[in-house]
Amino acid sequence: MALIVQKFGGTSVGSIDRMRNVARRALAAQRAGHRVVLVVSAMSGETNRLLALAHEVAKVPDAREMDAIATTGEQVSAALVAMAIQAEGGKARSLLGHQVKVHTDDAFTKARIKSIESAKIFETVARGEIAVVAGFQGIDAHGNVTTLGRGGSDTSAVAVAAAIGADECEIYTDVDGVYTTDPNICPSARKIDRISYEEMLELASLGAKVLQIRSVEIAMKYNVPIHVRSSFNDQPGTIVTKEDSTLEGVVVSGIAYDKGEARVHVVGVEDRPGVAAELFEKIAEKNISVDMIVQSATTEADRRAAITFTLAKTDLARAKSWIETIAKGVGAHEVRYDEDVVKVSIVGFGMRSHAGIAAKMFRTLANEGINIQAIATSEIRVSCLVAAKYTELAVRALHDAFGLQHA
């Protein structure tokens, strides 16, 4: 008899009919002998409706009051799902953030979970009831209602699973699972059966938005297996778990791409120790994160270097004037920007123990005539910045080169 957490997002509880499906699925798991805890989001559209109401009252509504309003969305869906289970002949009860209790810090609208009490949930499932936990919400040390920020129900679900020591946390969504790459641009993309937390983190942060990054971090920390699967069928999805022997044979697990970054090219920087440090310290002071950084070789003629880096496109407009001032301060001749770039990454645990993976990536891109503008690597990832027009070509070529179309 396993203890299972099932999380249903806004689309999965978007109508009374869909709630009935959720109820039937939870009851099926219970009849199979499991103790079942649900974590639910607000009905799709509801959170936006509530926020619009708040914005009608105030242009910049108070964050504490925003959270008091926003949490009603999950409160309603948790109670309705509990009713739907009862209507199907089952036993259930809704549990709100202040009932569970989900303790968070007091950063309203983007609070972080500090701890979750397990007693109420255990009492509930011990009575044979399905516990329906309202996702996305918690309380701070003073009993104020808080929310975890957009997508926070994934985080709620995994944190609840960790707190009660669940055997698995199932995340029901509108896709079948995690794919080797975006199926919209690569028809041979294949659903991944198992993937490690670390790889999932690299894929998520690189743009494969199936799971909230924070939920994967928590799952990794507390070793909670996540099962990402479709709420519209009974097929197994993708298990996100710790690295294990079944994953060893795989060198590259997936290909990600991210069009969210812009390239900044600072030309003619003085070539003296500390210049790069000065540049990036000053950018960091402006609270702007840079990602890939490349410093080109100095030309002998003028002892000047070039520095290339990327930052989020959404930060570029406000950053431009600062960057130009800072660049002048280190003697740069010119600053150039390029927003037509894409970061293509290969991710895989296997590359730690396999030599030549990066080289194979560079060769694959070169064979397609794709010029690499910058390179960044982590232990389990290699990323190349290329012109945006090559996105599909690069992804398909790499997917093919690393044999991802085959299980």
Added chain:
Amino acid sequence: MALIVQKFGGTSVGSIDRMRNVARRALAAQRAGHRVVLVVSAMSGETNRLLALAHEVAKVPDAREMDAIATTGEQVSAALVAMAIQAEGGKARSLLGHQVKVHTDDAFTKARIKSIESAKIFETVARGEIAVVAGFQGIDAHGNVTTLGRGGSDTSAVAVAAAIGADECEIYTDVDGVYTTDPNICPSARKIDRISYEEMLELASLGAKVLQIRSVEIAMKYNVPIHVRSSFNDQPGTIVTKEDSTLEGVVVSGIAYDKGEARVHVVGVEDRPGVAAELFEKIAEKNISVDMIVQSATTEADRRAAITFTLAKTDLARAKSWIETIAKGVGAHEVRYDEDVVKVSIVGFGMRSHAGIAAKMFRTLANEGINIQAIATSEIRVSCLVAAKYTELAVRALHDAFGLQHA
């Protein structure tokens, strides 16, 4: 510097614009030097919307889950009103049932308040903030969310006022105050400036539905003055308070009428001790409340009596067959029903010390040719059951006879 509770019903917070009015009114009281606590209902229509959603899921939704859903209405309006106060430049924070805390029993959908903690409210007003308490809601001993039943926000407001020792509880509504009788049928009806709790209870239970009965009971128990007034203007309304010297001169305070009762006439009952007891004990066993009871004199001829009583029209259909069975058991010949009746009452503290008030009522009705079918009295009330067609005539005649058109 007074401590004031202001309660706003669903109509008064029915739109964002109206919430701004509520905010301005509360801020005006605060600027006048008072500490202000608001108690708010759900936006009008919202509770019905939520209940309809619940009924879509289940014909008879679970009461606990109903309360979890219904309380979101007040949660949203409390937070929006707090935001509206902030938007006007003031300081405010919403307080939910589990934050205040409003402790109730666990009778979901119709819970009764056991106690209210004052600390959170005092902390809030001590910071110069207006506390905006979500009405209608509380928590039971296990932290389950409860509601006080329809109209429960009046009760919340008075109970909060009692708990914090407020100087006054203002109930804002869509009427100017309490009237000497229904202005719709008696054009000379006049707003009452001051009335005692006891009179208000008699008027409320007799059909003048301005205030929830329970809220008046609590106000009386804890001696909280209630000020019933309009949310659409600044005129003083009606103060409901303990009997005091300013009330002494008034003999009759108001005329109430109630068309909600039906008359049952049981003819030819055996005239032996215990027959009436037997009849009404059996009716009580069916959980049906009877109101006026009259036993007519026995006729010498057959030593049989007639018993007349009234009960709620809504109970009549289900009660008929039982009543007939029970009536036969005490030897009755026949049972007759009459739904075309009205109970007209005069209410006033003064009648305790003034003789002849009842006689004056009977004479007034007789002068109009109105036959009295039954009479019931309490210490501060005399009620007469008459044919429904005389409602307006009786009310106007009594209003005039007791001089209620004059202050």
